[in-house]
Amino acid sequence: MTKSSKATSLEILACDAGWRNYHFVKLTTEDGIVGWSEFDEGFGSPGVSAAIQRLSARVIGQNVFQHERIFAELFAATRPAAGGVVAQALGAIENALLDAKAKSLGIPCYELLGGKIRDRVRVYWSHCATWRINHPSWYRPPIESLDGVKAMGREVREKKFTALKTNIFSYDEGKPTGWRPGFGSPFAPEINVDRKILRDLHMHLEAIRDGAGPNVDILLDCNFNAKTEGYLKILRTIADVDMFWVEIDSFNPEALGYIRRQSPHPISSCETLLSLREFLPYFQAQAMDVAIIDTPWNGVWQSMKIAAAAEAFEVNVAPHNFYGHLCSMMNAHFCAVVPNLRIMEIDIDRLSWDRELFTHEPEIENGYLIIPNRPGWGTEPNEDALRAHPPRTSSGLLNYVARAEKLEHDPLMRDDGPS
Structure with a gap:
C-alpha cells in the first residue's frame, strides 16, 4: 500500500545571520508533519525565495512521498529557464520534502x-x-x-x-x-x-x-x-x-x-x-x-x-x-x-x-x-x-562587497553597521 501525506502549506522564513540572512522552507503536511530545509540567496543568488513562492502552488496538494515526481514536474514547468536561481528553488523544495517524508516514517533522512x-x-x-x-x-x-x-x-x-x-x-x-x-x-x-x-x-x-x-x-x-x-x-x-x-x-x-x-x-x-x-x-x-x-x-x-x-x-x-x-x-x-x-x-x-x-x-x-x-x-x-532576529533588508555577498568599498573611505563604518 502506497503511503500518502499531502502538502498543505509551504512558507518561507528568514532571520538575521550577521553579514547575511539564513533562509528556510517550512513545508507542512495534512498529518501535521513539518519538513524543513535551509537555502541561501546571499551567495550571488538573489531571488531564490521568490522562485520558491512562485513554485509552491504546484507543491500544495501533492504527496510528499513522491518527491522525485514533484521535482520532475517542477523541472518541466521551468525547463526554458533551467538552472540558476530556479534550480536552487527546486533544491530547497526537494530538501523540505525529504525531511517531511523521513519524519512521516519516523526515520533519519539517511535511511x-x-x-x-x-x-x-x-x-x-x-x-x-x-x-x-x-x-x-x-x-x-x-x-x-x-x-x-x-x-x-x-x-x-x-x-x-x-x-x-x-x-x-x-x-x-x-x-x-x-x-x-x-x-x-x-x-x-x-x-x-x-x-x-x-x-x-x-x-x-x-x-x-x-x-x-x-x-x-x-x-x-x-x-x-x-x-x-x-x-x-x-x-x-x-x-x-x-x-x-x-x-x-x-x-x-x-x-x-x-x-x-x-x-x-x-x-x-x-x-x-x-x-x-x-x-x-x-x-x-x-x-x-x-x-x-x-x-x-x-x-x-x-x-x-x-x-x-x-x-x-x-x-x-x-x-x-x-x-x-x-x-x-x-x-x-x-x-x-x-x-x-x-x-x-x-x-x-x-x-x-x-x-x-x-x-x-x-x-x-x-x-x-x-x-x-x-x-x-x-x-x-x-x-x-x-x-x-528578524532578517536584514539587505545582506549577503552583494551588499557585503558594497560595504567593503565604503569601509575603505570611512574606517568608522563597521560591518555590523548600516547596510
Missing part, C-alpha cells in the same frame, strides 16, 4: 538515501582566519596580524581538528585584508595576480602552518579570484607548501583540467554548479580530484546522482557547506551515505546567537561530526528565535 555507511564524518574548519579577518564584529577574537593567523592555526590544533581551510589575503603594514577580486572586492575585473599577492599568500600559509603544526591538513580556497594564468602562478608559488587541496572555481572545464594537470597539489572544484548536466563536462575533462557539491542548491536526492556519476569517473566528493546548522545536518546525511566521500566542510566560528536558532547543533568530537539518528535531518529552526 531514505540508502542507509548510512559511516557513523561519523571527518570535517575541516572552513573559513579559518577568514571570518575573523573579514567580519571581526561578529567572529572573535578579530585577527589583525600574522600573529593572529598563527594563533588561529594553534587554536585549530588545540581543539583537535585535523584539517582547516583558509583564503587569500593581502597584507599592508602587517594587517591582513581579504583579497576577493572575483567577487568585486577590490573591483578589478581583469583578475590578475601580482607578485605582492603571491608573496602575501605564501606568508599567510606559512603562518597558519606554523600555528597548526605538521599534522593538520591545510586547504586553500581560491574561489573565482584568478584566471588560468593566475591560478598557475598561485600553484607554482605554493608548490613547497604541504596542501591537502587547492580549491579553484572556473567556468571552463578544459581550462580547469589544464590547471590540474600542472598542479603539484590536488584540485577541488564545482561548488557553484547546478545539476548533473553541469558537472558532466568537468568529469569528462578530468578537471578535478574532488568534486564539491552544494546539496542545499541541488537538493540532496539530486546530489546523490551527481555523487554516483563522480564515482564512475573515479572522483571523490565533498559538500559545500558554509550556511546555518540545518544545512550542516543536511550535508551530514549526504556524507553518511555516499561511498566516495573525501571530507566535509563546516564553519566552526559561529554567530553568538546561532545556537538559539536551531533545536540541535552538530555534534563534533575530535574533528569528526557524529551523524544524528533523530528523524528527518535531525534539527529544526526555532521559530521563536527566528522572529527574535
Whole structure:
C-alpha cells in the first residue's frame, strides 16, 4: 500500500545571520508533519525565495512521498529557464520534502538515501582566519596580524581538528585584508595576480602552518579570484607548501583540467554548479580530484546522482557547506551515505546567537561530526528565535562587497553597521 501525506502549506522564513540572512522552507503536511530545509540567496543568488513562492502552488496538494515526481514536474514547468536561481528553488523544495517524508516514517533522512555507511564524518574548519579577518564584529577574537593567523592555526590544533581551510589575503603594514577580486572586492575585473599577492599568500600559509603544526591538513580556497594564468602562478608559488587541496572555481572545464594537470597539489572544484548536466563536462575533462557539491542548491536526492556519476569517473566528493546548522545536518546525511566521500566542510566560528536558532547543533568530537539518528535531518529552526532576529533588508555577498568599498573611505563604518 502506497503511503500518502499531502502538502498543505509551504512558507518561507528568514532571520538575521550577521553579514547575511539564513533562509528556510517550512513545508507542512495534512498529518501535521513539518519538513524543513535551509537555502541561501546571499551567495550571488538573489531571488531564490521568490522562485520558491512562485513554485509552491504546484507543491500544495501533492504527496510528499513522491518527491522525485514533484521535482520532475517542477523541472518541466521551468525547463526554458533551467538552472540558476530556479534550480536552487527546486533544491530547497526537494530538501523540505525529504525531511517531511523521513519524519512521516519516523526515520533519519539517511535511511531514505540508502542507509548510512559511516557513523561519523571527518570535517575541516572552513573559513579559518577568514571570518575573523573579514567580519571581526561578529567572529572573535578579530585577527589583525600574522600573529593572529598563527594563533588561529594553534587554536585549530588545540581543539583537535585535523584539517582547516583558509583564503587569500593581502597584507599592508602587517594587517591582513581579504583579497576577493572575483567577487568585486577590490573591483578589478581583469583578475590578475601580482607578485605582492603571491608573496602575501605564501606568508599567510606559512603562518597558519606554523600555528597548526605538521599534522593538520591545510586547504586553500581560491574561489573565482584568478584566471588560468593566475591560478598557475598561485600553484607554482605554493608548490613547497604541504596542501591537502587547492580549491579553484572556473567556468571552463578544459581550462580547469589544464590547471590540474600542472598542479603539484590536488584540485577541488564545482561548488557553484547546478545539476548533473553541469558537472558532466568537468568529469569528462578530468578537471578535478574532488568534486564539491552544494546539496542545499541541488537538493540532496539530486546530489546523490551527481555523487554516483563522480564515482564512475573515479572522483571523490565533498559538500559545500558554509550556511546555518540545518544545512550542516543536511550535508551530514549526504556524507553518511555516499561511498566516495573525501571530507566535509563546516564553519566552526559561529554567530553568538546561532545556537538559539536551531533545536540541535552538530555534534563534533575530535574533528569528526557524529551523524544524528533523530528523524528527518535531525534539527529544526526555532521559530521563536527566528522572529527574535528578524532578517536584514539587505545582506549577503552583494551588499557585503558594497560595504567593503565604503569601509575603505570611512574606517568608522563597521560591518555590523548600516547596510
